[in-house]
Amino acid sequence: MTRLRDYPVNGKFGRYGGRFIPETLMMAVKELEEAYERFRRDPGFQKQLNMYLSEYAGRPTPLYYAERLSKAIGGARIYLKREDLAHGGAHKINNTLGQALLARRMGKRRVIAETGAGQHGVATAMACAVLGLKAEIYMGAEDMKRQRLNVFRMRLLGAEVHKVDTGSKTLKDAINEALRDWVANVRDTYYLIGSVVGPHPYPMIVRDFQSIIGRELKNQILKTEGRLPDVIVACVGGGSNAIGTFHPFLDDEEVKLYGVEAAGQGLNSGRHAASLCGGVEGVFHGMLTYILQDEDGQILNTHSISAGLDYPGVGPEHAFLKSIGRVRYVTVTDQEAVTAFLELSRMEGIIPALEPSHALAYAMKMAENMDRDDVIVVTLSGRGDKDVEVVAGFLGERI
Amino acid sequence: MSRINERISGLKEKGEGALISYVTAGDPDPSYTPSIVEAMIKGGADIIELGVPFSDPIADGPTIQAAAVRALKAGTKTRTVLRIVEEIRDRIDNPIILLSYYNPIFRMGLRSFFESCVACGIDGTIVPDLPIEEADEYKRLAMEHDVDTIFLAAPSTTDDRLKRIIRYTSGFLYLVSLFGVTGARERLQDLTLKLIRRTVPFTEGRVPLAVGFGISKPEHVRRILESGADGAIVGSGFVKIIERNLNNFDRMLNELKRYSAELKGATLHVKGTEKRRVSRFSR
Numbered sequence: 001m002t003r004l005r006d007y008p009v010n011g012k013f014g015r016y017g018g019r020f021i022p023e024t025l026m027m028a029v030k031e032l033e034e035a036y037e038r039f040r041r042d043p044g045f046q047k048q049l050n051m052y053l054s055e056y057a058g059r060p061t062p063l064y065y066a067e068r069l070s071k072a073i074g075g076a077r078i079y080l081k082r083e084d085l086a087h088g089g090a091h092k093i094n095n096t097l098g099q100a101l102l103a104r105r106m107g108k109r110r111v112i113a114e115t116g117a118g119q120h121g122v123a124t125a126m127a128c129a130v131l132g133l134k135a136e137i138y139m140g141a142e143d144m145k146r147q148r149l150n151v152f153r154m155r156l157l158g159a160e161v162h163k164v165d166t167g168s169k170t171l172k173d174a175i176n177e178a179l180r181d182w183v184a185n186v187r188d189t190y191y192l193i194g195s196v197v198g199p200h201p202y203p204m205i206v207r208d209f210q211s212i213i214g215r216e217l218k219n220q221i222l223k224t225e226g227r228l229p230d231v232i233v234a235c236v237g238g239g240s241n242a243i244g245t246f247h248p249f250l251d252d253e254e255v256k257l258y259g260v261e262a263a264g265q266g267l268n269s270g271r272h273a274a275s276l277c278g279g280v281e282g283v284f285h286g287m288l289t290y291i292l293q294d295e296d297g298q299i300l301n302t303h304s305i306s307a308g309l310d311y312p313g314v315g316p317e318h319a320f321l322k323s324i325g326r327v328r329y330v331t332v333t334d335q336e337a338v339t340a341f342l343e344l345s346r347m348e349g350i351i352p353a354l355e356p357s358h359a360l361a362y363a364m365k366m367a368e369n370m371d372r373d374d375v376i377v378v379t380l381s382g383r384g385d386k387d388v389e390v391v392a393g394f395l396g397e398r399i
Numbered sequence: 400m401s402r403i404n405e406r407i408s409g410l411k412e413k414g415e416g417a418l419i420s421y422v423t424a425g426d427p428d429p430s431y432t433p434s435i436v437e438a439m440i441k442g443g444a445d446i447i448e449l450g451v452p453f454s455d456p457i458a459d460g461p462t463i464q465a466a467a468v469r470a471l472k473a474g475t476k477t478r479t480v481l482r483i484v485e486e487i488r489d490r491i492d493n494p495i496i497l498l499s500y501y502n503p504i505f506r507m508g509l510r511s512f513f514e515s516c517v518a519c520g521i522d523g524t525i526v527p528d529l530p531i532e533e534a535d536e537y538k539r540l541a542m543e544h545d546v547d548t549i550f551l552a553a554p555s556t557t558d559d560r561l562k563r564i565i566r567y568t569s570g571f572l573y574l575v576s577l578f579g580v581t582g583a584r585e586r587l588q589d590l591t592l593k594l595i596r597r598t599v600p601f602t603e604g605r606v607p608l609a610v611g612f613g614i615s616k617p618e619h620v621r622r623i624l625e626s627g628a629d630g631a632i633v634g635s636g637f638v639k640i641i642e643r644n645l646n647n648f649d650r651m652l653n654e655l656k657r658y659s660a661e662l663k664g665a666t667l668h669v670k671g672t673e674k675r676r677v678s679r680f681s682r
Contacts, residue, residue, distance in 0.1 A: 020501055020528045022458045024553035024575060026560070166464055172455065179457045184579040186555065283501045283528070284455065296476045297506030298454040 004250035004326060011200035013320035019199040021286045025179075028186045033201040035106045040208065045105065052097045056130060057087040059094075059212065063220035063377070069347040069364075076230070076370035078363060079377045081217050083241065084352065090382030091213060091241045092123035096192060098209035100127035103190035110185070113192045114138045114178040116171030117307030118150025119382060120194030125157035127192075135159035138178045142169040143307060150386065168301045171311050175285055195238025196315030199286030203315050210244025217377060218248050225375055231366060233258045234379040235359040236329065237273065237309035239318045241381035246327060256328070258366075259318060260358045262304035263331035273302035275314040276322050276329040284312070289319040305334035305394060306354035306387070332358040338394055340364060341384060353382035354390065401547050402522045403494040403570040406445055407607045407629055416624035416666035417571075419609055420444035420659060421498070421634030423452055423466035424483055425475025427645050433487045438652040439637065440493055442659025445666075447491075448525070448632065451480050451499035458527040460582030462635040465642065477503045477512075481519045488520035496549065496570070498525040509536055513544040523547030523570040531567045538567055549573050554594050561601050571607040571630060574598055576614065576623070583615035583635045592626045599627040617665035624669040633662055 007013045019029060039045040053059040061082045070078045083091040096113075103111055111133050115121030121137040128135035137154055141163050144151050154161050167173035175198075182191045196203040196210070221229055232249060234242035236259040249255045264272035272278055275290045282291035284299060292300045292312040304310045321327040332340075337354055340361035345351045352360060356379060363378045370376070384391075392399045400408070407417050420439045424432050436447055452470035456463065477499070484495055497516065504512045504526065516524065524546055529537060531550060541548045547570030552561055554577065565572060576591040577584075595610060602608040610623045611632030620631040640658060644651035 018533050019530060020533055021530065022527055022553070022575075023530055023551045023564075024555055024578060026530055026553075027555040027557065166461075167454065167468075176455050176457050180460070180580045183458070186578060281505075283505050285457075286528070288505075291502070293502065293506065295506070296478075297503035298471065299502070 005247065007317065007320065008200060008204055013317045014323060016288050016319040017200055017203060017316035018288050019286060020283045020288065021199045022183060024183045025186060028182070029199050029201065036102060036201055036205055039102060039105055045101065049098055049101055052101070052130070053094065053212065057093045057097060058085065060216040061085050063217060063224065065224070066348050069344065070367065072347060073364055073367045075367040075372065076374035076376045077372070078367055079221065079229070079375065080350070080380045081213060081245065081377060083213060083379060083381045084350070084383035088123050088126055089385065090119050090123065090353065091210060091244065092120050092194065093126065094212055094244070095194065095206050095209045095240060096120070096123040096127035099192045099205065100124070100131050100133055103192065104131050104133060106190065108188060108190035110134045110136070110189045111192050112136045112138065112178050112181050112189055113194060114171065114174035115194065116143055116174065116310060117386065118143070118147040118154065119308060119386070121154050121159070121161070122150055122157065124192050124194070125154045125159035128159065129157050136162060138162050138164050138174040138181070140164045140169040140171060140174050143171065143174070146307065147386070172299065195240040196243050196317060197238045197285055197287060197313060203287065203317055206240050207243045207247060207317060210240050211247045213241065213244040213379060214246060214248035217245065221375070221377065228252055228255050229375040229377045230370070231256045231258065231374070231376045233260060233359045233363040233366070233376065235260045235309060235355045235381060236276070236314060236318060237262070237311050237355065238313070239315035241379050243315060243317055245379045250326060257326065258362060259327050259329045260362045261329060261331045262306060262309035262358055263333045264303040264305070266333055267331060271303040272331070273304040273309050273311060274331045275312060276318060277331050279312070287313070287316045289316040290314050305337060305390060306358065308353070308355040309358065330362055332361045334394070336361040338391060341387070341391060350380070351384035351388070352380055353384045354387045356381045401545070401570060403446065403496070403547050404607070406494050407571065410445060411629065414668060416620070416628065416669050417445045417609065417630030418443060418620070418659070418663045418666050419446040419448055419611070419630050419632040420637055421448040421450060421632060422637050422641070423450040423463060423470050424480040425452055425470030425473055426466040426638070426641055427469045428473040429475050429479050429483060431648065432483045434652055435641065435655060436487055437491065438655040439659045440491055442656040443663025444493070444659050446494045446496065446630070448496045448498055448634070449480060449484065451477055451497060451503055453500040453503060456500060458580055460580040460635065462583070462638050462642070463581050466638045477507055481515050484521055485519040494522040495520065496523040496525060497521050498527070501526050501529045509540050513540045513546055516546050517544045521546065523549050525549045525551070525573060527551060531564055534567060551575055552598065554578055554590060558601070561598065565601060565605055568606050571609045572602055573632065574608060574610045574628070576610050576612045579612065581612055581635055583639065584613035587619050587622055592622065595623060595626040595628050617661050620662050620665040621669070624666060631662070631666065
């Protein structure tokens, strides 16, 4: 029997995933797949990646017991996997270092990427700077307005930022434009995708590079608690920090896994970004997965207070894990996420990003009804400095 | 023999290439599309390729993207496009091909989609984001309903893969002429002509070869036909005329007809076709 950890099989997670892309890109994704299979087994590549992860990105990140928060809630013990302390302030660097190294080994000197809030764009710009590659980042005009600081950060890091003025002018359109660029320049360009989405092998490659989160976490919790956690919670937009966290635990049945999607203003409001909980199966950005779409198969615009979760699709492995019931997918609203954001800031002196604030909100609700001997781990996928302005606006405060 | 093959072979016998003309259905409004199609045919279009507008057309450049936005804004749905074909089918006997990204078809359900194609008189389908690896069910149902499946080959396609794509293809093979998205280009690339000459030995005697992407001038059409293609696909050139004349429907139709005639003129008396004319596609 196939262990859950061994998917994808033939490029698919069950029936999800695959390669729904223009013919021009088929050779490129095959070339990438072959290169990846070669380098993942190459000790030299792994050694080099590990060096960058530890000495450049600051890994391993700590697993921190949030004692004051846990005691205030009075239930399960809550641990935080501190991806906010990785270089750049988010888990994104794990993937960009891995893929940028791969690009360099493949002899591709030009790297393109999409970005929504700018976190993946910044992480790509960092990895390309340190590895001497040229980075060009596609970003929706709407997002560039909302995240001016990150636009400037990318430019400081030597990347070129291309404004995308089509469609909803947000993340999905940035991906469309990056794909169009790739079609035109596929011979010398590496497309560094930022989440576990897109055609095979991207969902697998990004997952493998992000699985360091779960592997570290497993060692750390065994050391401190002497056992595996009862529950692990992570937020899901495209789903890379969640898959990275869950993957090493997929075949540990005693560990309950929860993926938290953005309910925005509520699942019934039509203004949300919960593809798994509120979408239906479809084909988008090269993959068969759950999509927010209308009855005619047109892709819908999404809403979440957290730009990083604001995407109408989701990684195909999540669709698979939902279909077999291994991971439970739930939702948290903008309001609940902001409440958790404030709570962690005050109780622990950690300002979380709005994305993992969704995971935290759900974990805090669960902890209440659990025992003091129970252990919950939340992946704190990024820090919240980037969100301070948005939260102030949400609270009606001027800063 | 399908209506598409009949048409292309008939032209071949006269020493002509096929002009395959694309337009996004519902642009700028579904009520315009039948007249637009008829104007293109009056000018000389041999085969009509109707695009189903999609919110995220990743293989298209700015011209056709903008057409999709206008069509969707005007309320065009997949069913609207099917109804348009049903309406014009009585008046024209040219082959009509539907081009759609995969999700609208997937959402409708493959079986239901092909049943509708047959009911409305659609002769073939093109799905730019459905490679052969994902197309088994699609191909099976298309064959069951006698709808031609037009697959795409690209400059990056290897010989081995090209052979496999041709096995999935009926109607004609759609050769993407360049690395890039759709959209008019000033000049033909040398790569395009080399690519055609490389592809012809694989399609010869099996399936007609049509070339698209970046082709917008009579000169382009003539040169790709001279290099051995059986048809030329022109899209953005037509869509640009629509875009330029949104407020003057009569002028739009006149220009479409005139442009179509100019392109069609370039498909007549193609040099080098005489010797190839006999016994092609006579499986």
